[in-house]
Amino acid sequence: MPDRSGRPSAGEARGAGTVGKALAVLDQVAGYGRPVRFAEVQRDSPFPKATLYRLIQTLTSQGMLRLDPESGTYALGVRLVRLAHAAWHTTSLAPIARPHIDALSAELGETVHLAQLDHGQVLYVDKRNATVPVRMYSQAGKVGPAYCTGVGKAMMAFLPAPDLEDTIAQQSFHRFTPNTLTDRASLLRDLAAIRDRGHAFDDEEHEAGIICLAVPILTDGRQVLGAISVTATSARRSLDELGELAPALRAAARKIATEASAWRFPDRAAEPLATTG
Amino acid sequence: MPDRSGRPSAGEARGAGTVGKALAVLDQVAGYGRPVRFAEVQRDSPFPKATLYRLIQTLTSQGMLRLDPESGTYALGVRLVRLAHAAWHTTSLAPIARPHIDALSAELGETVHLAQLDHGQVLYVDKRNATVPVRMYSQAGKVGPAYCTGVGKAMMAFLPAPDLEDTIAQQSFHRFTPNTLTDRASLLRDLAAIRDRGHAFDDEEHEAGIICLAVPILTDGRQVLGAISVTATSARRSLDELGELAPALRAAARKIATEASAWRFPDRAAEPLATTG
DNA sequence: CTAGATGGTTCCATTATGTGAAACTTGGTT
DNA sequence: AACCAAGTTTCACATAATGGAACCATCTAG
Known part of the structure; x- marks a missing residue:
């Protein structure tokens, strides 16, 4: 089966700068279409544990991801919904x-x-x-x-x-x-x-x-x-x-x-x- | 008039790491609700010209912003629309x-x-x-x-x-x-x-x-x-x-x-x- | 109740990355 | 020609990201 998703694969993020990597992670999380655990993300990610961890932390603290403390899962954050509104219009x-x-x-x-x-x-x-x-x-x-x-x-x-x-x-x-x-x-x-x-x-x-x-x-x-x-x-x-x-x-x-x-x-x-x- | 916009002001991005700054810029551009020129963004941005320039370049190359070459204006990119969709669902x-x-x-x-x-x-x-x-x-x-x-x-x-x-x-x-x-x-x-x-x-x-x-x-x-x-x-x-x-x-x-x-x-x-x- | 997984978090020396003042180019205006 | 503003590039410097490894939990099996 071909990769039909249009989103950049994590591999493309190599040497793409920090934001590129962060966005790759964001895309990845978005790709699951449901809340995911850290380990799950890590499994499919090219980044080493610690790096990935920090990226996710950054995204979370920025409101782009949201950590549900009960289930320990990450989902896309509300900031994205806000951006969605603007994107729609602009x-x-x-x-x-x-x-x-x-x-x-x-x-x-x-x-x-x-x-x-x-x-x-x-x-x-x-x-x-x-x-x-x-x-x-x-x-x-x-x-x-x-x-x-x-x-x-x-x-x-x-x-x-x-x-x-x-x-x-x-x-x-x-x-x-x-x-x-x-x-x-x-x-x-x-x-x-x-x-x-x-x-x-x-x-x-x-x-x-x-x-x-x-x-x-x-x-x-x-x-x-x-x-x-x-x-x-x-x-x-x-x-x-x-x-x-x-x-x-x-x-x-x-x-x-x-x-x-x-x-x-x-x-x-x-x-x-x-x-x- | 109080600041009724919920989006993080650029000031909050201070020392927030590179992605934080990039996202602040993204929010800012989103805030205009229309395509904007670089100079306009720069006017309202706490970042020095060169820094802002690179941030915007990064965002553009990542598909989060889109540069219309004709008018020289930046707008939110399609990657954002895609993420928005996912955010909406997730x-x-x-x-x-x-x-x-x-x-x-x-x-x-x-x-x-x-x-x-x-x-x-x-x-x-x-x-x-x-x-x-x-x-x-x-x-x-x-x-x-x-x-x-x-x-x-x-x-x-x-x-x-x-x-x-x-x-x-x-x-x-x-x-x-x-x-x-x-x-x-x-x-x-x-x-x-x-x-x-x-x-x-x-x-x-x-x-x-x-x-x-x-x-x-x-x-x-x-x-x-x-x-x-x-x-x-x-x-x-x-x-x-x-x-x-x-x-x-x-x-x-x-x-x-x-x-x-x-x-x-x-x-x-x-x-x-x-x-x- | 240990021993060994497995998931998640922190440390820290190393270095890649991002920084930003200034210089430079481009294009338009008087 | 002289000027000005927008946009782009440079480069010495310092911050900020890196990732291997060690460290805490839990949890599971013996």
Whole structure:
């Protein structure tokens, strides 16, 4: 099984400075997805006991990790949740894109994804599911492969050459389904087609039975901000049918891009803090 | 105006080790809520230029910050979003509590908050507003004072003595309204009452016209996990009326606590990653 | 109740790392 | 050309991180 997690492995932290190591530990703890004991962390860590211990202590005292004294386990700390809020607003397209995604999802009646590119992997920052009420964070924050998803290919297709090189170099080309593009050449061919027609398809390349249509979110300067996609089951829709939704998707992407660009020089709106208790 | 931001001021980072400083910078950048230039950060930073420069470089190369080469501004990086997701799931009660909060909100038709205690301050991790569709992250992540909010007092009331000491020591006792408890003694008296009856009131102590009822979320071992509250305007409801909702709140808190406890020894559910595109 | 694990914490000489004043480059402005 | 501010690099120096080893618990087995 390939390493599908996009997070830097602990090995990459070598010689990366103290903060790099600390962050590697943080990532590692985050990776478990549950509280973990010190010993457990140590088992999977390249750092010697004492070093790891201090790193964890530092992170804990900084509020990035939290030690539950009862069970002696570490979990991610509240400071991270606070940062999460800020990250949401500052970095991601999600808050800007949200209303557009809502509208799209309502209009099309299908699942809609918003994604960004992160070190060669696709980071889903928001998701809207028309039928079921959204458990918002259930999907957002997850990462997936770029070479075999609609959003991934849509973004890659419009990357400047050097960035594209980087990104491709990071693809595992693992075959998930019979349709998965498993080599550089076929991917490049698909990317060219995507560039031509302006949207990407995922023809059950990642998961059998799941198809999707995706378009990139581009600034006027052609910078890739992210991508949005509609997903459906091949049982319910054909690729061609999905293709007909392209104009709607493209319109939404355009609006998001425009608003995102406007964000460039924001007039720091002093959103009043209201009605807490 | 008191410093209402819960984030550690840069000053606290003095002698805190390299990671502490780096995290202080991260917090600072997060605090702007928008992309910032290096010079701007430097202006508000206690660190000398070169040091700050390297710290920012480190954070950037680590993916915690992101430098937009076009505008020369720094924003929070994607790695943070990823960590945020994990933090949300691991550390906070939000994902567990969400359905219960939904139900509560629907049942009572009032605004419901879910909060946790963070270094003497209240961290709102989720919010449900019955009438308007929730813009989920708009409020979550915000921090507020503990001594004059329902959730804050509800949690403090059930803290072990030493922790309570710590927490009280961190209160500013700033008078927001005529009803604000502005000294240790009256706070302690209120906490005793809260302990007795099992729920806390906020009688316009933080914001005029806003009242609320809160109950703590406690484990069987009486550990404070968080608190939930219903908020109303004094125009629309009386404190007594709110008080009648206590059983419903308590029931929800109990359910949340039970589920949260179950999380203690999770059987690492291999949640399948579905329907992406 | 020992003997031996195993998980967690502390010491401390060594050295890698981070520090920051100052110098330098770049690009824009008068 | 002269100036100024933002951003970047340098380098002698000192702080802060390192990690091997020793040290405390608990806990388990004999």
